[in-house]
Structures are given as C-alpha cells and as structure tokens.
Amino acid sequence: MNRIIQRLFLPLFLTVSLAVNAQTPTAPPPPELNVKGYLLVDFQSGRSLAEFNADERLEPASLTKIMTAYTVFRELASGRIRLSDPVMISERAWRTGGSKMFIEVGKQVILEDLLKGMIVQSGNDASVALAEYVAGTVESFANLMNANAQRLGMTNSHFTNPNGLPDPELYTTARDIARVAAALIREFPQYYAWYSLPEFTYNGITQQNRNPLLKRDPSADGVKTGYTRGAGYCLVGSAKRGDMRLISVVMGAPSPKARAEASLALLNYGFRIYEADKLYPATQPLINLRVWYGERETLPAGPQWDVVATIPRGQYDRLNAYIERLPDLRAPIARGDRLGDVVVRLGEDEILRVPLIALEDLPKGGLWRQTKDSLLRLF
DSSP: OOOOOOOEEOSSOEEOOOOOOOOOOOOOOOOOOOSSEEEEEETTTOOEEEEESTTSOBOOGGGHHHHHHHHHHHHHHHTSSOTTOEEEOOHHHHHOOSSOOOOOTTOEEEHHHHHHHHHTTOOHHHHHHHHHHHHSSHHHHHHHHHHHHHHTTOTTOBOSSSSOOOOTTOBBOHHHHHHHHHHHHHHOHHHHGGGGOSEEEETTEEEEOOOTHHHHOTTEEEEEEEEETTTEEEEEEEEEETTEEEEEEEEEESSHHHHHHHHHHHHHHHHHHEEEEEEEOTTOOOEEEEOBTBSSSEEEEEESSOEEEEEETTOGGGEEEEEEEOSSOBSOBOTTOEEEEEEEEETTEEEEEEEEEESSOBOBOOHHHHHHHHHHHHO
16 A cells, blocks of 8 residues: 555654553454465564464475475575586485476586476475585485574474475474465565476476466465375465465375365455555665764665565554664664664554664774764763
C-alpha cells in the first residue's frame, strides 16, 4: 500500500506513530493440513504466521538442495568460483541415483548449467558435481553446509550430502528450511530468479520445473519440491503480492497433490488475513546521527532494506516504530556500516527489525575536530 506514517524526529529515536488502545482482533485459524509439519512465515521479518510441528526434526529430501544452492552462491559471492567455470564430472556424480540432470562421466559442464540442473531439474547428479567442485568431496561440502546452517541459526538441522538422499544423520525442520530459503532470496536475488524458470534443457533433454505452484499461482516464484519414501512429499513455496512476500513450508504430505494444495492453502490464508505496508524504502535517509571524531558531526542513516510491516488487516493504527542506535558512534565509518536498527512494533509486540546503516562514508576528522570532540565528551 506504500503508506508513509507521519514521522517525528527525536535525539535518539524516531517516533513513527502512536499506538492506540484497541483490542487485537482474533485472526481466523489457519487451515488444517494432512502433513507432518508446516510453517508460513513473513519474508521481511521471519515472523511465523501459521505453523504446525515447525520445530520437529524431519527428513528434508530434495529440500536439502536449497542449502546446497545457498552454499554455492556464497562461494560465488566470495570470488572463489565463477559461473563460467568448467566442472569435470566424476564417476560418483554420474552414478548418483534418483532425479537426474543426465550429466556424463569424464565430461566438463559449465557451473551455471549445473546450478540450473539442480534448481530446475532437481538433479542429484548435478548436486554432487557442484559439491565436489566447491569443496573437493561431498563430505567436505557437507561441512560447509553445516557451517552455513549454524551461521543462519538453523539449530535443528544437520546435513550429510548435497542432494537429500536418505541418511539417518540428515535432518532439518520446517522453521530451519524457511530460514535458509529466506536468506537465499534476500542475499542472492539474481540467482533466485532461476527458481521460476519453467524448464531447462541439457544434453538434449528438456525437463519441466517440478514446482507445481508456478503453474497454479501467478504470484509464486519458487522454491523447491522434495520426495523420498521416508520424508514424504515436501514443498517450500514463495509468492509475492504487492509488497508482501510469504514463504510456506510443507513437509511430509501423503501425495504430490496434497503438498501442492497444502502450500496453496497456506499462501492464500496468509495473503487473505494479512496485509503489508511499506513504511520506509531501502536506504531512505531517516535520521542524522551524531558521530564523534569525524570530518562532520552527523551522518545520514537509513534502513538496509525496505521496512515492510506485515500485519493482520485492520490494525495499521496500532503500528509504531523507532530507531535503536548503537552507542558511542565514532569515525571512521564506511557507507553500509550498521549504526543501529529500525524497530517496528504492533502494539506491545516487536514484529520487525531492520538494520540501520550509514548512507555515506565518514572519514576520521583532523586534529582540531578530534580535540574538540574529546573536550565535548568530557562534559
């Protein structure tokens, strides 16, 4: 809706609106689903909108490949590998069972093609080839996956392979897999676009994207299906309507039809019951913060990404927001450095926290500025 709340600047925080005394309407209950676990989350805040057994450890099947892709994307971002790199296919990758991209042993495949073969075609063989290229072995790559899981706060997950083939030590939860899906979307939008490709052709073989949401919901643009006998039918979905993006996770459905219908039911529930309001666009200056020992006394600061509040419909007047700044800010400060947070509350409940970042560089000041600020700080 892009409504901007009236703002009033104060020395240490920004008041965006005043909370009003009103009872919170009770949201209708989420749909009842025949699955082992599910979760519906708001992408912007990571807040759960509906859940069932969201923290139960379950087999992820090919949902594992979301973490595989995220791990490869981080290696691309580091510059250690490139999309154009040729990857030699090992016998282990070629022999991997299950869904295939149909790569051939002893031949080279461009890394970008392997990624699309894993994302669109769900190639188990492509997943192994990527793992071996990035880390040398599947086992070493699994260590990278687990390190990324730990960094993202996925406390109930453990990965042993890049493709999700059954292993007693391979597990995750609906909440954890939603966390890495959100990180992938936020950190790598240029690669996330591949998740909505309708098909991919390699070696003369065209395979359709396995995500049924892409054909049934025009707002859906990802993410990944999965199936093994032990895991059941799984699906991580994401859809964006206006300023609101939701992520749904369905694990352990009894059939492909059931997982698609459960995912659609969750997404439709979220979009019907909740609305999204863009309070501030990314990098919009919100406040000038006092900084010590810099060339200038103040530095403009704004949110690192769009501040979008997803709330139950009809509760816009209960929103309030403020800035929590880091104490004792000192130069030098680089553009993009975190200076605090923009915090949004619905009544008394915190629903969103977005990093507040420097919008300009602020070099260290000269001797006169440093001496002046040192004297000011004494008083």
